[in-house]
Amino acid sequence: MTRENWTIIRDEISRDIRSGRLSAGDQLPTELQLADRFEIGRHSVRRALEALAREGKISIEQGRGTFVADTPRLTYQIGKRTRLRRNLIPQGVDVTSQLVSAVRVAAPDEIAQALLLNSGAQVLESQRITLANDVPVAFGSAYHCAERFPDFAERRDVLGSTTDTYRSFGIEDYVRLHTSIYSRSAKPDEAKTLKQHVDVPVLVVTAIDATPDGTPISTSRVIWSAARVTFTMEQSDG
Amino acid sequence: MTRENWTIIRDEISRDIRSGRLSAGDQLPTELQLADRFEIGRHSVRRALEALAREGKISIEQGRGTFVADTPRLTYQIGKRTRLRRNLIPQGVDVTSQLVSAVRVAAPDEIAQALLLNSGAQVLESQRITLANDVPVAFGSAYHCAERFPDFAERRDVLGSTTDTYRSFGIEDYVRLHTSIYSRSAKPDEAKTLKQHVDVPVLVVTAIDATPDGTPISTSRVIWSAARVTFTMEQSDG
């Protein structure tokens, strides 16, 4: 079995990126130019680019061109005390998080169960998007009991940190109770929100936070770009 | 934007699988038959099948045909006390794990660091593959200090369980110290080992286990089929 055409160009571009011959943000030649240069069909070029996009090494943008990705992989540490900002900022990453929407809804079953609420109880769904160096890395929703935290989203927006917001509700400390992670392919709208190619998979992270005595205070479901994050867990306190 | 051709057939097959009209193990029509039936080109059919394979819903086998996947997604719980067998067997899954090879090697830097050994110390690398209901779900290597656990792999093979093997070395209990997870696309040989399509991504899980006092006893690097597993973590003891 001789090497397939498309893997040759994939590996060459990949090597050029690693070696620094192509650097973050650089525009690649167009598909036709690459096809010309490597003397292969455009299909093979597209296949190579698709593979690189899936690995998060390049970013393909219709109508504009193809660029070397400029988003290094983050390490996100999940531990007993998981804190977004304390986690990412030490990596020299500028982390911001924006409130997209906040609505009161009747809790879906799995949300009610996670928060130990009666089925159909009112919860506050806060949808947020997280950016690292202005690049989206994750988005999703957190759910809080609407009775206990009626204006959680507003306070969170003003205070700028989840830890401070809980404190304003009289909760001095909180811990991660449960986390689950699985990988799947991205839906078109998810890819759009994360400003990434549809072919890049996502990691779906579901979590439950609680007060130190074990009372659940929030549950969340967050979609992460699989190419932009590595999760680590310290089982001995975090 | 009207729906793309290939998403139509992808969604129809996906629906047929969910509804039970196609059941696990069933063979799908050939690509040409599907192209005929949906009145689209074979390229579009292949694209749809590729997407389904990537999600783990079907299994494409060159020369044989395309089949509905018969491997449900496992839930693998990572906790302070992570135990493969205790984890998977309660799900009604028949878990077996086979020793592929066991060799003494000079520890690569990251292995030596994880085990707190001197750079270049001898370690035992045990390569294993894990099957659930006879389908491969993961494979990888565990590393033990060769001085302390000279015949770990042999004992593990005879005793059939890691917990019992440690016990035979006088270690009554061990805990998970650290775990990291990231997603990437599969390499051709990894896909082959996992008997899955190259397009299905893998999850790379690196872990360190230790005695309860925090002394590292093993580190491992395991490649999981992203389509066949969900990881969950209980931060309060596991």
Added chain:
DNA sequence: GTTCATTTGTGCGTATGTATA
């Protein structure tokens, strides 16, 4: 605001290679 060239996205037809039974 519109038009136009550029660039990526979708789609079809066809030929040939490779793995399996």
Added chain:
DNA sequence: TTATACATACGCACAAATGAA
């Protein structure tokens, strides 16, 4: 050996998004 079915590959046409004239 032969037939079947998936894999790779090329060429071509047109659609859709972007950005500049």
